[in-house]
Amino acid sequence: MSISVNKLSKHYDKQKAVDSISFEAKPGRILGFLGPNGAGKSTTMRMLTGYVEPTSGEAEISNKNIITQPIEAKKLIGYLPENTPLYTDMYVKEFLNFVGQTYELKNLPARIDEVIKLVGLTPEQHKKIGMLSKGYRQRVGLAQAIIHNPEVLILDEPTSGLDPNQLVDIRALIKELGKNKTVVISTHIMQEVEAICDDIIIINKGKIVANDSLEGIKKTYQQNSLEDIFRKLTA
Structure with a gap:
């Protein structure tokens, strides 16, 4: 279980x-x-x-x-809380790199690219989080929840x-x-x-x-x- x-x-x-x-x-x-x-x-x-x-x-x-x-x-665990706390001054990749480092992930740049593609963030990946729509911010929230491939x-x-x-x-x-x-x-x-x-x-x-x-x-x-x-x- x-x-x-x-x-x-x-x-x-x-x-x-x-x-x-x-x-x-x-x-x-x-x-x-x-x-x-x-x-x-x-x-x-x-x-x-x-x-x-x-x-x-x-x-x-x-x-x-x-x-x-x-x-x-x-x-x-990967956790997406209601009203996900995101750092709006950070770029999408910068934020995911920050989260990935807390999990001490290996091959982090490749994993970030993989997760960005998986959640459909590719068109917005070079933007600051504060510039994203609600839908794309939610995708960032999902990306941070799955970046360490949780069970x-x-x-x-x-x-x-x-x-x-x-x-x-x-x-x-x-x-x-x-x-x-x-x-x-x-x-x-x-x-x-x-x-x-x-x-x-x-x-x-x-x-x-x-x-x-x-x-x-x-x-x-x-x-x-x-x-x-x-x-x-x-x-």
């Missing part, structure tokens, strides 16, 4: 942002982590990536415990703010990456999940209320509309 989560919780005073959730994510499948705003999606993503310490419970990335083995676990990709609202053409391109890229990696996408956009996800978790008020394959969840609730199922479980 690339991701294994057991009774993971995060409390802020008396508020249970995430309340004892358990799940697994497998290689070669894309997991959609769905929930309304404030349900605990981003908090879960931050715990999985080691940016927020859990109140209790455990999370492992390819058998590396994110709490007790944070350095080893983080090397296996696990965790993407928080990866298509936020993209236009329809950019949506199609980024979704296709995520599907391609998902063929040989474990990919978790946090989103509240149903069409996103329908388009690219194999498995679905729905979280509401910090608790998992559904965990199944896309086909399985539709069969269980005898609904073809994921949106109707989502509304039923999170109302």
Whole structure:
């Protein structure tokens, strides 16, 4: 299992942002982590990536415990946070070189060229990040997430703010990456999940209320509309 989560919780005073959730994510499948705003999606993503310490419970990335083995676990993760923090004064290649150096990558110039081509940044590669459109900045975010060829990709609202053409391109890229990696996408956009996800978790008020394959969840609730199922479980 690339991701294994057991009774993971995060409390802020008396508020249970995430309340004892358990799940697994497998290689070669894309997991959609769905929930309304404030349900605990981003908090879960931050715990999985080691940016927020859990109140209790455990999370492992390819058998590396994110709490007790944070350095080893983080090397296996590519993370695209919502509103990716990018250095807008840096050129695209300069930024990717900076990120690559933190991972001590060998043959870094060749890897940068490879990643730029993979995410479709070739036309913009010589520009400063601050000059890029929202869609191309998101591609830079994806490029930094995959530059070290991680086993696990965790993407928080990866298509936020993209236009329809950019949506199609980024979704296709995520599907391609998902063929040989474990990919978790946090989103509240149903069409996103329908388009690219194999498995679905729905979280509401910090608790998992559904965990199944896309086909399985539709069969269980005898609904073809994921949106109707989502509304039923999170109302």
